[in-house]
Amino acid sequence: MTLKIKNPGLATSIQDLGRPGYFHLGIPMGGAMDRFALRCANMLVGNPEDAACLEAVFMGPEIEFTADAVVAVTGAHLPPKVDGEPRDCWSSFEVKKGQTLSFEFLKAGARAYIAVSGGIDTPPALGSRSTYPIGALGGVDGRAIAAGDDLPIGSGKGTPGKSVPEALRRGPATPAALRVLPGLYWDRLTEKAQNGFFDDEWKVAPEADRMGYRFRGGRKLEFVDREQPFGAGADPSNIVDGCYSYGSIQVPGGTEPIVLHRDAVSGGGYFTLGAIISADMDLIGQLQPHTPVKFVRVDMDEAAAARKARKDMLAEVRAALG
């Protein structure tokens, strides 16, 4: 069977859990920005947790089904409709051959995951179907989906009527709190700037995508005086080009923090002050532009506890969906 794309939405792309192993060549892991939501969507329709889904940003696509299938939509609150009839988020439902799946306007969050029983079966590139448009890898010929595309679906059998319990549906909070482990080039900042970064309220800037999320509104960060090392460049925010961590926070010129996400550039010449802890990376993918955000300082023990809490939550979903 295939999915006929009548309207692709805004920037709907095929994503799975990504292609780790090529970051040393500048090819990022990619994959769902909200991995928890993608796993839940797949579980709901009886797919392996890493099957490829559609990641819709801000706006849903319109899709005609060429065969019966079971579908689930998780992540952002983007209510689905089948031939115009409303369906629940975080729950599996049937779409019959010839019916059209479409969506209401976005109510909350930023990215919805649309899983179809059997999973999207486009050709993998470097072990993943995730779309990485800059490197023309995965997706449909290396790009996001477009009107007229006919997406192949694998064979699978889902059960309609399954639902992720309300308490386990993780949505974004406002204002959002993103936990940060200081490190990397943290010591480049003056103590005043270090404190200011955590004291100030920031807002998600319109420049927020799979590569990185930019933030505005806090005070400019000041650097510890030094003679710039050879090869770094003259600006105090410059370093000799090095690797970037996923979730690392760079602040070019000290003005606007950028958090690198799943399609991160693998390295560059800007200092980084630390990184968002792994447990909070999914949350970033659900932040809309202009959302107020506080960065919260944590240590490694707190990062480990948060990671464990996320793992436990996923285990609870697995148990609930059996």
Place this chain on the structure above:
Amino acid sequence: MKTRYTYGGDEHIYVEMDDEMSLDAFFKSLSMSNAVRAANIDGVTEICPANASFQVRFDPDVIAPADMLARVKELESKAETAEKRMTTRIIEIPVFYQDPWTHDCVMRFRERHQDPSGTDLDYAARINGYDSAEAFIEAHHSQPWFVSMVGFVAGLPFLYQLVERDKQLEVPKYLSPRTDTPKQTVGYGGCFSCIYSVRGAGGYQMFGITPMPIYDPEQKMNYLKDFMVFFKPGDIVKWKPIDRAEYDSILKQVEDNTYVPRIAEVEFDLEAFNADMAGTNAKLMEALNDA
């Protein structure tokens, strides 16, 4: 040179061999990242060497961050005793300097540049003490370069020139990054040259363009059949200045898939290089004559 260890969140260890660029720092970082790879530590998912640093990504559910850090630190002594020598290759990369396409891009993003009234090349020539863009271009291509990092985006090489510190060319990055850079632009930032493997955002100064693709996700180019990324750390590059006619001719060969880059196998020994840079470089470049 003092090694600095730090965490990048709860999934990365970042090791900086030195805060300034040198081939010694590069070799130490490469040796140590190789030692981490050879140690085959459970939970390691990515090992990324950079110019004077490297990064290890790991799964903290498999190995605790503190244990991972301890394992990496243990390997530093191995890197210190590693030979600073490698069998590698020298590749001739044709460059059309002052080409119309990067020039057009240079002009489109003038307001983001340090010197909006000139071009990137005029600016780079002036701040490096050269009389003209032509003299600067000569300095850029007369001596070979060393690929000290691959990354930023898919397959982009960072190159460090094999000359004395006082002959190194240095330029700042754009004041604010551009949203566009033509594919295969030859760029410059800090002490590094680069080739933009794909079209996209960029902050390096733009000097010219190469007709030779260095990234092919479809793996159709005859020299990219085995893998989609052309460069790896340790490769040596000699820029060859070309004019429009030669650019067009190579582009035609690329389209017909008959273009074959000139490549020769060479030895690079850091101590020999440090003892006699001009002699080592002459030998490296001579190897291309037989390619």
